[in-house]
Amino acid sequence: MERRLAAVLIADVAGYTRLSRLDEEGTRARFQSDLHDILEPQFAEHHGRLVKTMGDGLLVEFRSVVDALRSAVEIQQRKAEQADKVAADRRLDFRIGINLGDIIVEGDDIHGDGVNTADRLQGLAEPGGIAISGTAYDQVRSKISVGFASLGEQTVRGIAEPIRVYRVLLDPDDVGKTIVKATTHHPARKSILIAGGLMLILALAAAWWQPWTLILPETSTERIAYPLPDQPSVAVLPFINVSGDRDHDHLAEGLTDDLITELSKVSGLFVIARHSVFAMKDSASKIQDVAAELGVHYILEGTLQRADQRLRINVKLIDAMSGLSLWAERYDRQYADLFAVQDDVIGKIIAALEVKLSEGERDQLARIPTDNLEAYDYYMRAEQQGLIYSDVDTYRQTLAFYQKAIDLDPQFADAHAGIARVAVDVWRNDYNSLWSAAVARKIAYDAAGQALKLDANNARAHTVLALLQLVDGRETEARQSAARAVAAQPSDPEAYANQALILAQTGDHQQAIADLERALRLDPSPSASLRLLAGIVYYTARDIDRAIPLIEVAGESLPNAEAAREYLASAYAQRGDRARAVAEGEALLKLFPDTNLTYYGYLYDYWREEDLNRHLYGLRTAGIPEWPFGFVGAAADRLGPAQLGALISDKTWSGQHKNGTSFMQFFDKAGNTAYRSANTNITGRIEVKGNQLCERFDGYFLDRMVCGYVYRNTAKGERSADFIHVTPQALKFFSIAQ
Known part of the structure; x- marks a missing residue:
């Protein structure tokens, strides 16, 4: 390995993914034609070495910046000459970035900050244009017949310090010029200089810049609903879609989400969660009032407009204490530059608030979630569907969006993590109409593992992963995974709340409550799902008085959520309010008639014994029966071990479930069984344990061995079958088939 100073050029095709969707083979053929007929000859003529191609991108090393820029200029001029020969929607436009910097050489490959900077510069170039760094500009400004426009200092992902950026001007009229970016003036000052016909423009601009905020009274910290955090605190208000097309709403929401997510990875910031800021979306409150309600010092707000492949974004950061705008910017870029805009906004916020980034945080912020903007679009649509305790149809739509994103970009870590999040909820809520519990568990493990492999x-x-490990009885690993989630995204209320749940269920009640309070501070207007999770944490930590109000409110928004009815019934019973406990128990049984204590005993077998006993006591007090449908068998009718053995040795059962579903179940002499109904055909293992008959079917009920009893049907009242088989999952009436 060696280090040296080198001129690095990176070229990339703007909108390559879109072009490939229209004509994959034709687009690739045109790229190869440009590579062989235009780019490679220019690289060779100007002493450049093509290090490698990266899909539609190229990395080239030159002996000097002058050579690199001459090569780039001639490439763009040749491409411009051909522009009229190719339809606009089929044309390949290259963006080129050039940097002079330190590189690391390993064999034929090069990398390092010098290469990374060139890559970021390429992202700042216009299609058909060239962007160069300040170090490159210093070497070429008077040596090539072009002009330059200063873009000032730009903060970009993966680069610790801001870099000076210049756009190369190829128009012959600009030769020898260097246009310096004008100093930004506040509109209130500009208005003194602008007159006549510009007054109309100023009036329209005022709707965005709101110069009157300069004379608003300062916000007193006494008005803040919560004590301000020690770190700089920020709320990113929902960006407003001003495109006039509601189909672009998800872009505005996606940009908001991404800025929140990326900023929440910075340990030096306190960032309000998505749900709480979106709750303010239609609010007519002033900025100071919004900040007071959310308990933050700074507000970021903006608008988004998309017109075909152009994206116009206005954004500004406001000090809500004074009403002053700390920083504002307008972006008029290609849609393909969306991530570059996000980079710039994040960098400017961090710089304005003087936040120091760790090396790990810089690396995380430097990650681009996907190079495929269509995949990113599907991912944003999935995120807008909402997660946790959704209905099955919503889960299906969400999964379809995530899967489409993965189909377009298999390396999209966030989309894999999204599938894992849905799968773990399906698994925890036992939505068998979507997947069986065991299948959902496997999908959750696999998708989470793939996401972590990529990121x-x-x-x-x-x-x-933490939730899965907890249920698997791997407490230490669960706590470690939960801690990693919080460390990776310190302003994520979901990470904190789930860590609180794991701590509560592993006995650390004090820390669990502290983490939960942090989650609720980050999300002061939480979703019903987070309220329910918070109520469960308080319940598990033995703080019933704080648990009940949260679960009550969540239950109003989630009337069909089993957990809301279940925990509320037990909580009322433990508080001594038997009447309300029974009412909630009845509501639970109405929603899920086969609810029973034995089922919950199996479902929560990973709980601490004292927690499980306390929960089952509350549910029993609320009227939840021991077995499905309130079945109670007579001890005299219960079969013993020998009789059970005779029933499952080379026998076939034929009968009906309590709900009327007909079934057949076959048994061989080796302990294997096969169950069949109109909608189910599964195999498993069976064995006798004392007076209980125990079954395990692959892919069902978390792959557990589940036990129940068999009784003689002496009453013959409800069914004419000879026997009754009761398990935590079913009540079956059967006879031995002849």
């Missing part, structure tokens, strides 16, 4: 710091994937 070792993916907070959502670590959270899913």
Whole structure:
């Protein structure tokens, strides 16, 4: 390995993914034609070495910046000459970035900050244009017949310090010029200089810049609903879609989400969660009032407009204490530059608030979630569907969006983590109409593992892994995974709340409550799902008085959520309010008639014994029966071990479930069984344990061995079958088939 100073050029095709969707083979053929007929000859003529191609991108090393820029200029001029020969929607436009910097050489490959900077510069170039760094500009400004426009200092992902950026001007009229970016003036000052016909423009601009905020009274900290955090605190208000097309709403929401997510990875910031800021979306409150309600010092707000492939974004950061705008910017870029805009906004916020980034945080912020903007679009649509305790149809739509994103970009870690998050909820809520519990569990494990393989710091994937490990009885690993999620995204309320749940269920009640309070501070207007999770944490930590109000409110928004009815019934019973406990128990049984204590005993077998006994006591007090449908068998009718053995040795059962579903179940002499109904055909293992008959079917009920009893049907009242088989999952009436 060696280091040296080198001129690095990176070229990339703007909108290559879109072009490939229209004509994959034709687009690739045109790229190869440009490579062989235009780019490679220019590289060779100017002493450049093509290090490698990266899909539609190229990395080239030159002996000097002058050579690199001459090569780039001639490439863009040749491409411009051909522009009229190719339809606009089929044309390949290259963006080129050039940097002079330190590189690391390993064999034929090069990398390092010098290469990374060139890559970021390429992202700042216009299609058909060239962007160069300040170090490159210093070497070429008077040596090539072009002009330059200063873009000032730009903060970009993966580069610790801001870099000076210049756009190369190829128009002959600009030769020898260097246009310096004008100093930004506040509109209130500009208005003194602008007159006549510009007054109309100023009036329209005022709707965005709101110069009157300069004379608003300062916000007193006494008005803040919560004590301000020690770190700089920020709320990113929902960006407003001003495109006039509601189909672009998800872009505005996606940009908001991404800025929140990326900023929440910075340990030096306190960032309000998505649900709480979106609750303010239609609010007519002033900025100071919004900040007071959310308990933050700074507000970021903006608008988004998309017109075909152009994206116009206005954004500004406001000090809500004074009403002053700390920083504002307008972006008029290609849609393909969306991530570059996000980079710039994040960098400017961090710089304005003087936040110091760790090396790990810089690396995380430097990650681009996907190079495929269509995949990113599907991912944003999935995120808008909402997660946790959704209905099955919503889960299906969400999964379809995530899967489409993965189909377009298999390396999209966030989309894999999204599938893991849905799968763990399906598994926990036993939505068998979507997947069986065991299948959902496997999908959750696999998707979380794939997400972490692609991004070792993916907070959502670590959270899913923690929940799975907890249920598997791996407490230490669960706590470690939960801690990694919080470390990866310190302002993520979901990560904190799930860590609180794991701590509560592993006995650390004090820390669990502290983490939960942090989650609720980050999300002061939480979703019904987070309220329910918070109520469960308080319940598990033995703080019934704080648990009940949260679960009550969540239950109003989630009337069909089993957990809301279940925990509320037990909580009322433990508080001594038997009447309300029974009412909730009845509501639970109405929603899920086969609810029973034995089922919950199996479902929560990973709980601490004292927690499980306390929960079952509350549910029993609320009227939840021991077995499905309130079945109570007579001890005299219960079969013993020998009789059970005779029933399952080379026999076939034929009968009906309590709900009327007909079934057949076959048994061989080796302990194997096969169950069949109109909608189910499964195989498993069976064995006798004392007076209980125990079954295990692959892919059902978390792959557990589940036990129940067999009784003689002496009453013959409800069914004419000879026997009754009761398990935590079913009540079956059967006879031995002849």
